[in-house]
Amino acid sequence: MSRYAFPGFIEVTDFQWYSRLKSLGPLDEVNFWQPRPTGVQAEPGTPWLFKLRSPHNAIAGGGFFTHYTRMPVDMAWDTFGVKNGAESLREMRQLIERNAKRPISEVGCVVLSEPFFFERADWIPVADWKSNIVKGKKYDLSVGVGADIWKAISARIVRPAQLMSPLIESFGGMGKPVLHMPRLGQGGFRSIITDAYGRRCAITGERTMPVLEAAHIRPFSVVKSHEIRNGLLLRSDIHTLFDQGYVTVQPDHRFRVSKSIREEFENGRDYYALDGKEIRLPINPDQHPDQEHLDWHSSVLFKG
Numbered sequence: 001m002s003r004y005a006f007p008g009f010i011e012v013t014d015f016q017w018y019s020r021l022k023s024l025g026p027l028d029e030v031n032f033w034q035p036r037p038t039g040v041q042a043e044p045g046t047p048w049l050f051k052l053r054s055p056h057n058a059i060a061g062g063g064f065f066t067h068y069t070r071m072p073v074d075m076a077w078d079t080f081g082v083k084n085g086a087e088s089l090r091e092m093r094q095l096i097e098r099n100a101k102r103p104i105s106e107v108g109c110v111v112l113s114e115p116f117f118f119e120r121a122d123w124i125p126v127a128d129w130k131s132n133i134v135k136g137k138k139y140d141l142s143v144g145v146g147a148d149i150w151k152a153i154s155a156r157i158v159r160p161a162q163l164m165s166p167l168i169e170s171f172g173g174m175g176k177p178v179l180h181m182p183r184l185g186q187g188g189f190r191s192i193i194t195d196a197y198g199r200r201c202a203i204t205g206e207r208t209m210p211v212l213e214a215a216h217i218r219p220f221s222v223v224k225s226h227e228i229r230n231g232l233l234l235r236s237d238i239h240t241l242f243d244q245g246y247v248t249v250q251p252d253h254r255f256r257v258s259k260s261i262r263e264e265f266e267n268g269r270d271y272y273a274l275d276g277k278e279i280r281l282p283i284n285p286d287q288h289p290d291q292e293h294l295d296w297h298s299s300v301l302f303k304g
Contacts, residue, residue: 008047008146010059010126011136015052017085017095018060022117024082029185030063030115031080035100037108040068045182047141048112049153051126058123062153063112064182069191071109075209080109080187111191113182116157124152189226190214196282197233203255203279206235213239217249217293229290232279238271247271248302251294253279258303 011032021030032048042048042065049062071079073096077089086092096104118124127145139146184192193214200207215234216223223230232249234242241247246258257275261268281288 005143006141006146006150007042008049008139008141008150009042009065009136010049010051010139010149013050013052013060014085014095014099015056018050018052018117020085020087021083021115022061027083027115027185028183029066029080029083029111029113029188031076031084031187032063032110032112033076033084033096034108034110035096035104037070037106039108040065040110042068047150047153048110049149051136052123056123058125059118059149059153060120060123061115061117063115066111066113066182066184066188067109067192067195068111069109069195070106071191072106072209073104076107076109079190083185083187109191111185111188113185113188118156122156124149124156184226184228186226189228189231192228192287193231193233196228196231196284196287197280198282200233200280201235201238202232202249202281203238203274203277204235205280211236215239215242217289217297219243227290228287230293232289241271242297245301245303248298249279249289249294250298251291253281253289253294255279256298256302260303 013032021027044064044066046065047062048065049059052058052060073093074089077084077086077092084092086095093104096107126149139149141147141150182188190213194209194212199209199212201212206212212233213236215232216226217230217232220226232242238247241261242249246261248256248258250256255274255277257268257271261271
């Protein structure tokens with residue numbers, strides 16, 4: 001049994017990154033990027049708190065751990081945009097290089113859902129930190145200093161109207177923290193689907209990252225949430241055809257191509273060569289596409 005019964009992380013945070021994100025108003029997710037990727041082992045829903053560097057030296061907000069991955073800087077910008085805490089890719093590179101002291105091509109991405117940012121009057125000092133500490137710490141939120149921090153955080157969290165996750169409710173009182181799966185944003189959905197499928201198109205096996213996209217089986221406009229089991233990693237052209245019903249994945253995980261491609265465009269030879277192929281599935285069965293979603297797509301949206 002882990003000695004961290006209810007773990008939380010307090011991580012040293014750049015004030016410019018923090019201020020930029022706070023100025024955007026309520027967000028569904030942020031990318032807490034690492035200029036020197038070190039990896040993170042945490043359960044989804046684990047609190048991740050922002051301690052500002054000197055001279056501020058206080059906890060000024062936080063979020064809830066969703067996923068960790070590594071990405072080229074360009075891809076991290078394409079995935080999270082201003083939720084990287086910068087107004088442009090150029091500014092993001094400048095922030096990364098200022099922290100790393102050298103040019104960086106890849107960053108660690110700690111995807112945090114349902115972030116919160118406190119007003120200065122609500123910042124929380126951390127009693128057992130020295131101002132010159134630059135690395136984060138892991139705490140048990142149920143005892144000692146961790147419990148004191150937890151109580152202070154709980155008293156300050158305000159749930160934005162658009163965030164309906166039960167996660168925030170569990171952090172609204174003074175009792176024992178209870179971890180729940182955070183509500184995914186678009187960036188978190190893309191990063192988890194990309195890693196779940198081994199960074200390869202589920203149909204073609206394509207590994208060129210810029211053309212791989214996280215597709216929703218049922219449209220997001222219908223389901224209103226980003227769920228892992230409602231996703232597939234597809235090459236961009238196949239994603240377009242999938243969304244328009246020209247191709248589908250059946251509940252038996254076989255890829256099918258509609259005769260409409262030939263009838264409407266007098267082409268499609270490369271796609272028909274893939275017809276009937278069994279798709280590549282994530283290693284983790286909990287990340288396999290939901291059978292009901294696949295049945296809906298193949299019976300309702302697919303042109304047959």
